[in-house]
Amino acid sequence: MKINKEIDCVDSINIKDFTENYFKPQKPLLIKGLAAHYPAGKKWTVNYLKELCGDVTVDIFDNNNKDTSSSAFTKPDLKMKFGEYVDTIIKDEPSSLRMFLFNMFKCKPELRKDFPCPYMFKGILGRMGYMFFGSKNTKVRIHQDIDMSNVMLTQFHGRKRVILISPEYSDLLYRLPFNTYSLVDLDHPDYNKYPGLAYVEANEYILEPGDALYMPSGYWHYITYLDGGFAVSYRKLADSFKMKLIGALSLAVYMPIDKLLNFILGKKWLAYKEHFAEMRANKAIIKKILPINYIKVNEKKSSKTFFTRHSQLNTNHR
Numbered sequence: 001m002k003i004n005k006e007i008d009c010v011d012s013i014n015i016k017d018f019t020e021n022y023f024k025p026q027k028p029l030l031i032k033g034l035a036a037h038y039p040a041g042k043k044w045t046v047n048y049l050k051e052l053c054g055d056v057t058v059d060i061f062d063n064n065n066k067d068t069s070s071s072a073f074t075k076p077d078l079k080m081k082f083g084e085y086v087d088t089i090i091k092d093e094p095s096s097l098r099m100f101l102f103n104m105f106k107c108k109p110e111l112r113k114d115f116p117c118p119y120m121f122k123g124i125l126g127r128m129g130y131m132f133f134g135s136k137n138t139k140v141r142i143h144q145d146i147d148m149s150n151v152m153l154t155q156f157h158g159r160k161r162v163i164l165i166s167p168e169y170s171d172l173l174y175r176l177p178f179n180t181y182s183l184v185d186l187d188h189p190d191y192n193k194y195p196g197l198a199y200v201e202a203n204e205y206i207l208e209p210g211d212a213l214y215m216p217s218g219y220w221h222y223i224t225y226l227d228g229g230f231a232v233s234y235r236k237l238a239d240s241f242k243m244k245l246i247g248a249l250s251l252a253v254y255m256p257i258d259k260l261l262n263f264i265l266g267k268k269w270l271a272y273k274e275h276f277a278e279m280r281a282n283k284a285i286i287k288k289i290l291p292i293n294y295i296k297v298n299e300k301k302s303s304k305t306f307f308t309r310h311s312q313l314n315t316n317h318r
């Protein structure tokens, strides 16, 4: 896997430039210090949020819960007072507990005026701001957002490392069917089990407090909290019809089917999904390494034959 660290980064950007150069071409962008343009940039410390919402009971998800590793997180693992949870972040202690998609604006609507949807990102989803909290060393497994929206993720406290990968690599990332997850571990890529990873190109971003990252629709993201911290994400509907359709189908059709079959078939369903993801990746590998005419002629042959051949050719990419 190639990780590119030379990324597009600006200190500020106007709506026209953002739309023409990043939103329309679906290109990620790091905007340094975006939060400083809003009252929240100074006001929103973890202690301030604790004072405001410390008594609110919140849903907590435990990264150590392996039951959810192959499907969408839907049920929280435990409930806790917000104040108690953020103490781990204030102390900067490692923990597997995180809060995601927390709608703080619902609990304290006055917070919205401190950080409304960033000016270049306004749209019909502009009122949906969500907060994400995690402790030092927390990992957010690699995923695409299920609704395929564009995301503006603004960091307020702590640093995080974000690996972004274009949706064009979905097959080579072994995307599981019926959901938007992959089981690959980008920190320790296993090229024997997942040879397709050798062809994936990723971008790496380090977000510092105040920075915002524009993640285009369908982009895969894998996040590591370098410090305990929190961020706010705003969303904007996918621009293309194709992405809107995939988002709608994922929410309304694929996710319910995945949940149902997970419930009925358990591990067998996961094994089927892994097998399917592998077949899809093998096809994508073949496309990468063989000339187009050769693929057409041999399309009907089993991908396994090609795959064996490919394994011998592949070592240069690792």
Ligand SMILES: O=C(O)CCC(=O)C(=O)O
Pocket (backbone or CB within 6 Å): 100, 132, 133, 134, 140, 145, 151, 153, 221, 223, 231, 233
């Ligand atoms: O920052 C995080 O903890 C997760 C953010 C995320 O996955 C998202 O905004 O979709």
